[in-house]
Every structure is written in structure tokens, then in C-alpha cells.
Amino acid sequence: MNFKKYLLVIGVVLAGVVGLHSCAEYAKGVAAPIDLITDAQLNDESQIQFQVNGIQRQFSLRYAQMTTLAGDLSDEFFFDTRVPNATFPQFSEIDAGIIALDNNSVNNQWAAIGTMRFNADALANRIPQIKFSTDGARAAALYTASLYGGIARFWYGAYYGFTPNQGGGVIDGGPFIPSQAMFDSALVKLNIALQNASTDLQRRTVNTIIARVNLAAERYPAARTAALLGMRRGDASLDALYDDATINNQWFFDGGRNRSQIVPDPRFAQYIAADSLEGRIFPARIVSGALTYTGADAEFTASLTSRRLLLHGPVTNSGLTFWIQGRFPNLGSPVPFVTWQENELMLAETALRVANNPDAALTSVNNVRTFHNLTARTTTALDSVYIERDKQLFCMGMRVIDQRRFNRWHITTANAWRFLPIGLPERTTNKNLPVQ
Amino acid sequence: MRGKILLVLALLVGSFSVALAQGGTVKGKVSDKKNGDGLQGARITLTAQGASAAKLGKIAGKDGEYEIKNVPSGKYSVEVSYVGYKSAAQTVTVDGPVNVDVNFALLLDVRGLDEVVVTGVASRTQKGVAEVAVSRVDAANLTDKVGYTSAAQLMQGKISGVTITPASGQVGGGIRFNVRAGAGLLGGDPTVFIDGVRVASGNTGGYATGGQQVSALADLNPADIENIEVLKGPAATSLYGPQGQNGIVLIKTKRGRGAEQDQVRINYQGIFGFNRNHRDFTAKDIESWKEANSIFRDGPIQQHGVNLQGNSGIFNYYVGYENRAEQGFVVQNQLNRQSVRLNLDATTSKNFSIRASANYVDNMVDRPQNDNNVIGWQGNTRLFSPYAPPSGAAGAAGLAVPNGFADPVGGARSTYGFTQKEAIEKAENSQRTQRFVGSAEIQYSPEFLPGLNARALVGTDIRNVNNSIFFPANYAYAGVTRGRRGLFTIGAERLNVEANISYDYKIIEGLSATTTGGGQAWNEVTRTIQTDAQQFPTELIRVVDAGTATTRVVAETFTNVRNAGWFVEQKFNYNQTFFLTGSVRQDYASAYGAEAPNIFYPAASFAARLDKLGFLPEVINLAKFRAAYGENGRLPGLTDGQSLLWTNGASPYGAGAAVSIAGNTAIQPERTREIELGLEMEFDNAYGFEATYYISNSTQSLVNLPRPPSTGLGNKPSNIAALDGWGFESMIYARPIQSADYSLDLRLIFNYADNLVKSLGYEAGGPAQLTDNRQFIIPGQRRSQFMGLRPLTPRFQANGYYDWVNQGRNGLEIDTTGMVRNAAGGIVGYAIGSGVPLYTGSFSVEFRFLHDFTIYALAEYALEGYVFNNTAQFATGVAYYNNPQFNRLATQLGIYGAGVSPTNGAAAQERGPGAQGFGTAGLLTVGRVPGVAVLTPGTAEYQAAAIAFQKLEPRIASMQANNYTEKANWLRIRELSLRYNATNLINSIVGTPAIKNLSLSLTANNFALFTTYSGPEVELNTNPGAANGVTTSVDFLTLMQSRVINFIVSFGF
Secondary structure, three states: OOHHHHHHHHHHHHHHHHHHHHHHHHHHOOOOOOOOEEHHHHOOHHHHHHHHHHHHHHHHHHHHHHHHHHHHHOOOEEEOOOOOOOOOHHHHHHHHOOOOOOOHHHHHHHHHHHHHHHHHHHHHHHHHHOOOOOHHHHHHHHHHHHHHHHHHHHHHHHHEEEEOOEEEEEOOOOOEEEHHHHHHHHHHHHHHHHHHOOOHHHHHHHHHHHHHHHHHOOOHHHHHHHHHOOOOOOOOOEEEOOOOOOOOOOHHHHEOOOOEOEEEOOHHHHHHHHOHHHHHOOOEEEEOOOOOOOOOOHHHHHHHHOOOOEOOOOOOEOOEOEEEEOOOOOOOOOEEEEOHHHHHHHHHHHHHHOOOOHHHHHHHHHHHHHHOOOOOOOOOOHHHHHHHHHHHOOOOOOHHHHHHHOOOOOOOOOOOOOOEEOOHHHHOOOOOOOOO | OHHHHHHHHHHHHHHHOHHHOOOEEEEEEEEEOOOOOEOOOOEEEEEEOOOOOOEEEEEOOHHHEEEEEEEOOEEEEEEEEOOOEOOEEEEEEEOOOOEEEOOEEEOEOOOOOOOEEEEEOOEEEEHHHOOOOEEEEOHHHHOOOOOOOOHHHHHOOOOOOEEEEEOOOOOOEOEEEEEOOOOOOOOOOOEEEEOOEEEOOOEOOOOOOOOOOEEHHHHOOHHHEEEEEEEOOHHHHHHHHHHHOOOEEEEEEOOHHHOOOOOEEEEEEEEEEEEEEOOOOOOOOOOOHHHHHHOEOOEEEEEEEEEEEEEOOOEEEEEEEEEEEEEOOEOOOEEEEEEEEEEEEEEEEOOEEEEEEEEEEEEEEEOOOOOOOOOOHHHHHOOOOOOOOOOOOEOOOOOEOOOOOOOOOOOOOOOOOOOOHHHHHHOEEEEEEEEEEEEEEEEEOOOOOOOEEEEEEEEEEEEEEEEEEEEOOOOOEOOEOOOEEEEEEEEEEEEEEEEEEEEEEEEEOOEEEEEEEEEEEEEEEEEEEEEEEEOOOOOOOOOHHHOOHHHOEEEEEEEEEEEEEEEEEEEEEEOOOEEEEEEEEEEEEOOOOOOOOEEEEEEEEEEEEHHHOOOOOOOEEEEEEEEEEEEEOOOOOOOOOOOOEEEEEOOOOOOEEEEEEOOOOOOOOOEEEEEEEEEEEEEOOOEEEEEEEEEEEEEEEEEEEEOOHHHOOOEEEEEEEEEEEEEEEEEEEEEEEEOOOOEEEEEEEEEEEEEEEEEOOHHHOOOOOEEOOOEEEOOOOOOOEEEEOEEOOOOEOOOOOEOHHHHOOOOOOEEOOOOEEOOOOOEEEEEEEEOOOOEEEEEEEEEEEOOOEEEEEEEEEEEOOEEEEHHHHHHHOOOOOOOHHHHHHHHHOOOOOOOOOOOOOHHHHOOOOOOOOOOOOOHHHOOOOOOOOOOOOOOHHHHHHHHHHHOOOOOOHHHHHHHHEEEOOEEEEEEEEEEEEOHHHHHHHHOOOOOOEEEEEEEEEEEEEEEOOOOOOOOOOOOOOHHHHOOOOEEOOOOOOEEEEEEEEEEEO
16 A cells, blocks of 8 residues: 555544544534523523513413403303304304313413413522512512412413313313312412512502402402402503504404404393493494404494494394404403402402492492493392493403302203313323323 | 547547547447347447546437547447446447447346446445335436426326325425335425435425415426435435435436537427316315306416537536426416526546536415415315305305205305405415525545545535515405515525545455445524514505504524534445445434434345346346345434523513423434335346335334423423334336337336334323324324224204204214223224325336337326315314205204304204294204205104214214215326327438427326315325324315326427
């Protein structure tokens, strides 16, 4: 072998050695993604606002969807194929209470609540690892994490169930937690939020939510205790925010001007027929023929401004009249999560149930009605509170809870779902749940 | 050396001035050894022996005669090649201006056994001695016969073990490959190389129009392709590493070698034709059949391509230009592609050569909204019954309600029930791809070390994709408020580098060996920018900034992925009879924030030419046994090894943290092992078969394992699953007739492929099953098996009427006979069948007659595959009433109008005479089909109607699988052509060989379809798609493939 051959062999061996080393280095040397952050990078006070925004974003994303599904499940809204563009069988199933375990509207929302709960809990778990510049900053972070962690747990307990009549949810792939225990878990979180609230409004708001959780759990004395510390007339509601560009109000697509998979029960029209001023509470719009929204709807907008219900009647559509809700007319319409009106009505109900004080109940109901310049009631009873809640909490997901509490379920068919089912995605992946 | 230089110079000069040369003449005849017929078109190449690689060439004329003049004195190797014949070579000496006669009698080579094929990343060998199954498509031989839109079409039905399925019938649409039994749990597409460039071959991305994206392979001009070779399965592709797990497709484009020495050959091809829907809907299919048919048209096709090929002996070049303008058979669908290619080869000496390839493409594709899309044509014309308005009135779509069709269903529901026809017409989706694919390759064989060969290649694929959408503000679209404009830009750059060095040497007499080592590296950078806005004040201005500021969305992504690997291969060859190869490869993949995962993949293969051992009859000219073992597998993705990564999500609160990826720090590369055994035999050089049996096993299969949704974390990349695959692929071929005027070629491909899920790692924390509730991945079953629940006998209400409400409910009594259970013990259903056909293949016949006429036909088939007819299920379902059979049965059962919800409350759904709960008079007659009588409950007829109706139950998923999964056997006349070669006619008229080639062809693609499937299109994406890789073969508003009729004219001079 001549010199050139030796050189070649040495060159090949060297190239091989360099090549072996280079493969790993080359593969590792990719440019970092520009849109990803490692979990450890969030362990800093400067990143708290970013995380708080993320939790609030999840809350908004989930809340409008939660209220549409809850409205469909209850007798507040219904699905009917004669409503133009109402076609989704998922809504049909929920409306009928015959809900397949693969209903993707139900399951997607279930998964997304899990994401919201994880985000909130992740921040709560991270807080001990972060050195805050002030105690106030630490409390503010813990307030948000606990408030929304509590709300997620409340939703599990109030809206989901393992069987048609057994409410409850699951935390982090664990076992099924029945509604009462889930509400307990929510209250633990909400009490931490209460302890870390920085303003009186925050404290009153959290108390109203605590009252709501207890009401849903049918723990009326505890509900009254919290409601007495809750929101007052004039307090700003805690809203889920939306806009045109980033996250949209799902009502616009599922039960609004863009598309109406679900429409309000005709009794809302009857409320207005009985007293036209009632429309100030729950504006809605009649649907006739094809629903085509192509531009600004001056008439509709005007109805919102005046808080009046528009009637384009008489309208026949195979002899039927349908309405769409007008409370959230736009992509960016905010959806109130909790209001002082709800607190008043909880006070009214618990005054009757716990304090045996009809006068206090009447005062609370009329506080709400007179705010809208509606005729004041002269007497009140649980039934009238039930109806007043139906109106005042329109589109807020409360009706399904009330129907169960008052045992006034609208479907008589045996085994109709009164909760949204925990679906197959959870049942087939979570070993802590019973085998189906 | 000086003499060699002079020879090179002489040849170079000769390129430009043949007249100056003063040499001898080499002439003779090339004929068929069997029948003596001359072989017109055979290529004769003279290669000067010595260091120079200078070559002279000629194409044999009529009767196979040739004459090469002005051959400088010297010793030459004269080689002859001709498609379908074995090559031959002789050595001659030219000494001055003399005539040297060299005649050749060639043996048939129907299967191309002498052709050199790729058998590994750095291995090339004759097909006749290849140790692994290699399939080859001679594209250049096909493109004159049939007009192809894309490279994918070229491959359909021609490669054993591989099926290629379009995503949709839209021009420019995406495709999917199915290779053997599919390696790894989730299968995948093969990696495609064009002239050594690892190109993007999947969907281009951008705005979807309902499940249809543009295929990156649609950018390649089929007329530029010389041949396509496919290596299937890890046994053959182990040396390609992870990129080879699902096969390797090697596309080689044409080079200048096709031209005669010192002449420029110019070829033109024109294609004129049209796309047409291959079937019309009828009243038996859907109520809306007229509207569904109304969107079809004849979409014209026009293509012009010209290429130049030149060959100076040292340099050769191929320059090609193509313009294809094509419209789909659905309005708004068109493609306009311009492609320029330059391939250049330089062989300056026997020691050194350079090959360069460059292709620039400008491809414009317009797509309508279609398929799974509420704004699409299919969704609006195939789902809704048109008989929407009250009796006697005109429908929204302008259709009169048929006389006597009382009280049609659905109120305002009608055809175009989602979106107005005019609005669909005005929606736009345009995509322009500008793309450069280029490579440079050098080969060096040093004179001082004979047998040593070094090769290096660099390739790049640079794409710039601009996709825009526009929805005018004066029309209504779901999810769009007063118009929408969107711009999506993709900038993607790929770079692949490979280098290897091999050394051929002799160990003992008869035993030679080759040692090869090398490496490959690949880098891809992808950037996307999306800008979107809605709420336009006018439809007349479409710039994105005319949208309302608060609706504007800007999104940006950036991804960089790499992998690199090295390999060593050792080959032994004993007397050209026994062949043995062993190799190993190690691969590394990029991983953000973690160590690059790496894995070793070994491979070994063996082949024996039994026909050379002397104990077989002489009529058997090939008897080859081969066996191969190989491993490879997918590597984890860029971010799979990270425990938790966050990204941003925009909101009214400001940008907020959102979980992006919750990975798995323990993730490892997967591993697929495959053994293949093959036997290839050929008789009398004209009849033969090749058969391959393979068995594969994937372990540590990478699966995005669904976490319980309550974790809030989505899927977890996991190594949990194990899958066995096996199959048989074969080809039988024959040329029973061969003469100057007649020849007949027959080819039958038969493939069988099956698989079995062995484990999902349930014991190790894996799931009991993966499912979309119709298809399942569970141990003991085929991957993506359709499973369903069979209800027991129909339920009836107390009044005797069919209990439609309870029949569709969860908890229905089911027939538990033969029910499959998952690993957790839960009932899954009974196994219906797999979405991937068990048997596939094709049959082709090519008959040349009267010398110049050729008839060619290719039929492709698939058996024992199943398709879920999601379209029919939807059209039948709750909101649509578009299934005539369902409506008829509903009327007979007295539950007509089924599916129309009452004003409120589920109890009221129990309808039928005597049922309670309807508050509005007249509802009971909704949907009654005219002329159909309501049957009497309790009668045998009523019972039979109930059973039939139950089989159309469209509501719950487990029953959907039972009722709407159809066996989808099919046979498709894929290609059909009649070609006339007018070359001889023209030349005999003119009197001199004025042209090299003139042919006229009338061709058809997808000429006819015979199928057991009821939908319009049976070929669906059969690779796992959505829902954790479970879903395959779901027909949801899939646009049928087009029947294409083309007239092709080709001429060259």
C-alpha cells in the first residue's frame, strides 16, 4: 500500500470518528422554538401575570360553552332542526337527555375544564417556589389560582355525572368524586381565594360564589351565611371576557346570531307576553326563515340598547315560532359569571328555606326586579324565586341546577341524563373509574 | 495521459464539428435473439477504453440498424441497451477509416433484471441479484401512454405492496401511501427522494377547505421522471434509518443520456383533455341528487411540455419546461403549474463525475370549499333533503316539491342548508407554491486505489407557499362575521447531505467484497405566518387590513428539526451466485431541551441465484431466493422528551400561558423488525414471478397516548404498543407474444397484508383501548378495526308502533354473541373489519399490434376492506332526512318525520299515531313520503320494516359502526389508452428520418369503478388520521375521484 493509500485510510478513519461525534452534536444543534417556554421558566414573579392571563383565558373559553351546554341540558334552551342551521346531533342528544358517551361537545368541554383546572392548580403549586417581592403579589397570585381552581371543581360537581342521576367529576385522572365531595373540594379552593382577596369586592364576589356552591349542594344554611357576605346591589359582576379577535363568545355560534343550535324555551316569550318589560332581562329575537347575518343589524342592536324584545310577528315557520337569545349578541359580548342579582335571589331563597322570613325574601326579589324597573312583587314563595332565577340567571347555566334542586326535571323518560356524562375519553383512559 | 487528454479534446471538438473528424465507422444491427426482428430504438454506446470516459452514441434506426461514423482510432466497448431486453457489450478496435461490423442479438428482459436498482442508501446492484424486494416503475415508458397529473398517479397500481390513495377528487389534492402492513402502530408515509433530495411529500399545510390540502408531490412534473424505485419495509430500508420505516420512494428524473451523441434531441408533448365526475347521483342515493350533480362540470386540461436532451459524450444535459393548466370537475378547482428543470452530468474521466439537478416549480392551485365543511359543496348538496318548504311551495334551492310529497320534513331545511349556493361560489382559496429542488452529487474513484469509490451529495428543497382565503362580506358563512380575509405563508427549507465511501476488493478467487461506510444528515426549518381579519365594511376591498382592527389575528411558528446517522455495510459476492450483506446504522434525532435520542439499527440480507448452480433446466433463466432482516423505527419528535412546555394564547386579558406539550422524559425511539423472504423466477426470459413474504414486529411503538382528560394535559408520547404485521406480495408477468409487429405484456400484482395489535401496555399504565368509538386499537385485533354493537330485535311501543326513541338509546339490549372485550374487561363490540383492505393489487395488459398501435389497460382492486359511510349516516340523521330509504321506512312505520325534534322535551319524540306529546298540529305528517302507505303494527310487513329501519339507525356511535360500515371491495379501471406511433409513417412519407418520434394517444384515468360500497368514492385515506391515529377509511363527504380523458400528442426530432 503506497503513501496515498495510507493517507486515504487515515482520512476515512478520521472522518468516521469525527462523523460519529458530529451526528449527535448536529442533531442537538437545532434552533430553539420561538413559541415555547419550559415549565421551569415560569417559576418567577415576572411570569405571574402571564400565567394569570392564561387562567382567565381558559375560564372565558370554558364558561360560555359551559352555559350553552347547561342551557341545552335543562329546559332553558332546546334543540330543534326546524331552526335554520340547527344541525348538530350533539345538541339534540343533550336536549333529549339521551347522550352518547362519545358526544364530542360534552367531552371537549370536559377536557377543557381539565385544562383550566390544571392551569390554576399549576400556578397554586408553583407559588411556594417563587420568591415574591411583596406579600400582596403573592396573595394576588394565590387568589387567582384558587378562585378558578374552585370554579373548575364547582363545574365538575354541578354539571357532570357518571350516571344519569349521579353527579360528580374527576380530578387529575383520579377516582370519581361525587358532587358533594367535589363541592367540598371547590369550597376549599374558594376559601383560600377568600383569604387572599385584596379588595372588598373580591371578597364579596367569592362569598357569592361560595354561596352558589352551597346552594347547588343544597346546604342552604351555609349558602345563606355566605350570601349575607356576598355581592350587593351595584357591585360589578365577575365577567368572562371575549372579543372579536382572540376568544369569541360561544353563544354567538351555538345559540346566537351566527348560528342557533339551541333556542330559548317558548316560556321566555310568554314571560314577555305577560309583561313586556320582562324583555329587559332577557332580550331575545325571533327567528323566521333562513338566519342570515351578513352585517350590522340595526334593529337588533336597537333592541339591545333599549333592552326591549323585538317581535317580528306573526311569523310562521311550519306553524312554529322560534327565538334566539339576545343577551350575548356579539362575538365579544361578556358573559357574567356571578352577579349581585344572583346573590339577592340566593338571599331570598335561603330566607324562605332557612330563616323562614318571607319579608326578607320579598325584599331581595324586589331588589332585583326594581333594578330593571319591573313591577314589584307583593308576595313571594319558593316557586316565585324559582321563576325569578329563571329570568335573572338566563344563559348563566343555573337552570339545570335549579331544576334538580327543585326536583322539576322536564324529561320524564326513564334514565334521561340530568348531568352531562363523563364520556368515553375519560372512562377508557382513567383506570380509577369502573370498567364499562 | 497525454493521449487521453487529446482524445477528450477530440470528442469535445467533435461535439460541435463532426465533419472535422476523420475516423472509422462502427455499424451493425441490433435484433431480437429469439425471432431475429430488428430492434428499432436500441441505444448503442461506444466507450473509449482507458482513463477517459468519452462516449459516442447512436439510436438504432428502422430494422435495428445503426452506424456510428467518425470514430477515432482506438479500442472501444460497444454496449447496447433497449427497454425490455438484456443489455449486451462487445469490445472492438477501430484503426483508421475502416468499417467495423458489430451485430447484437439481444435476449428479452421483461422484468428488467439487468437494470441497476437501489438496494440501500449507498448500494446499487442489478435487480437480478438484489437481496431485497425492489419495485420499479419505468415512468418514461408510461408518460407517453397515459396523461398523469402527478408522480403519485404514476405509481398507482404498479408497485406490489404499495397502495396510493388520493385524499379527494380535487385537482392538486393530497395523497396517502399504504406500504405493506404498515410499520409501527401508527403507520405513516414513505420518505421520498428526488434525485437524492429528501423532499417534502406530504400535505403543504395552510388553510384547509374541509380535509383537502395540496400535495407537495403535485409540484413534480411527471414527464420529467425517468423511473421510480420503491424499497418497502425495514428489511430493505434499515440503512436509511428512521426515515425508511414506512418505505423509501426514489424518484429519478431524466438525464441527457437519452440523446444520441452530438445531437440535440427535442421532444414536445401536448395533453388535451378533461376531468369529469365518474358517476352521477341518482334518486336512489339521496333525495338531493339533482343538486348534488349540479356542481359537476367538465374541467378542461391542457398541458404543453418541451424538453431538450443533449449528449457530448462527456457532458449531457436535460432541459425541460412544462405548463399544465387543469380544472377540476367541481367549480372553482384549478391548477396551473409551470416547471423548469435542468439536469447536467459531467463525466470528465472514469475517476470523476458530477451530476447536478435543478427544478423550479410555480404551482397555483385554487380549491373550492369542499368535503367535511359546512361552507362546502359536498356538505351542502349531499346532506339535506331539498324538499324543505311547506307543501306546494318552491324550495330554497328552487326545487319544486314533488307532486303529492306531503308535508316535507325540515321546515326551512333544504339543500344548501348550511350556506347559500351563491356564498359558496364566492368563497376563494388560492395557493401558490414556488419551489426549488436541487442536488449536486460527485463521485470519485481514485486511480491509485482501484475499487475505491467515494460519493457525496447535497440536496435542498426550498418551498415558499402563499395561501390566501377570501369570504366576501356580503354573504353569510358560518363562523365568519361580515367577510374574512386570511393570508398564510409557509417558508420551508430542507437540506440533506450524505457521503459514503466504498471499497470493492477480492478476498479469494470468486469471492469479492465491498465495504461501505457513510453518513446522512438532514435539516429542516419551517416558518409560518398567518394574518387573518373579519368584519369588512365592503366586499369590494379584500386586503386584510380592511378588516376591522379588533378582528385581526397574526400568528407565527418556527420549527427546526434535524436528524443524522452513520452506517457501515459489508457485502460479499461469491461467483455472482451467492450474495450476503450485513450492516448497522445509528441515528440521532433533534430534541428540544433534552439529549438527542439515538438508536442502532442492524440489518442483514442474503440472495442466491439458484439458476447459476447448474441443476435447473435451461429454460429457467432466473431462480433467485432472497432473505433479509432489518430494523428501524420512528424517532421521538422534537419536543416529545420535554415534561411540560407552555406557549401563549391570546385573549382579552392579554397573552396568557397555555400548556402546549406535556411530553415524556423517558421517551425512546421505537423499533420495528422485519424479515422478508423472497423467490423470483423467470422462464424463457418472458414469463416470471416474484413473491415476497414478510413479517414485522414493532415494539416500543411511539403512540400519543391519551391521558385522562381530567389531567388537563392531552396526549402523552409513549413507548407502549406492540404490533405484528405480515403479508405477502407478488407479481406475475408474462410476454407471450413478441415480434416486430406484435407484443403482449401481462402483469398481475397480488398483495395480502394484515396486522395484529399485540399490546397497548395496559399493564404498564397504557390504555385499555384507543378509539373514536367506531374504530379501535385494542390487543388481539387488527389495527383500526371497526367494531360495533348489534341491537337485539326492534323495540315497539305499547301501541305496537316502532319505539324509535328508545331504540337509539345508550343501554340498548345488544347481542353479546362474539363480543370483543378490551384489556380492562369492558365490552367493545363485535369485529366488523379493518379500514385497510386485506387484499390489493392490479392487473395490466399491454398489446402492441400492427407494429405501431398499442392498447394498454391497468385495473386496480382491493378486497376485504371496510369503509364507514359517515356521509350516509349524517344524511340519514337527525337534521337532514336525505336518505330515501330511511324516509320511506319511516313512513311505513308510522314514525315519519323521525328526527324532527318536538318543540321541546324528549318525551314528545315518541311519535306515531297514538303517541302523545306534540303540541303543534300537523307535525305527525311531516316527512311522509307520497304514495307510501303506513303499515299496520304487528303485521309481518311492519316487523320487517322495523328490522330494516333499525339497520339505518344513525344516532349513537356504537350502532353507527354496525349500520354504516360497509364492505368496500372494488375494482377500478385505472388506466386505459390507445396509442399510435406514427414515426415510421411520417418518415416513410417524407422519405428521410425527419423525426425521431411522433405518437398520438387517447387515454383515460379512472375510467370505471365497480364496487360493493354505496358511496361515490371508495378509495379513501387509509392511513391512520385523526383521533389518536385510530381513524381510517371514513367517508365523510369525500369528493369522488375524477374520470380523466386525455388526448396526447408527442413528437421528437
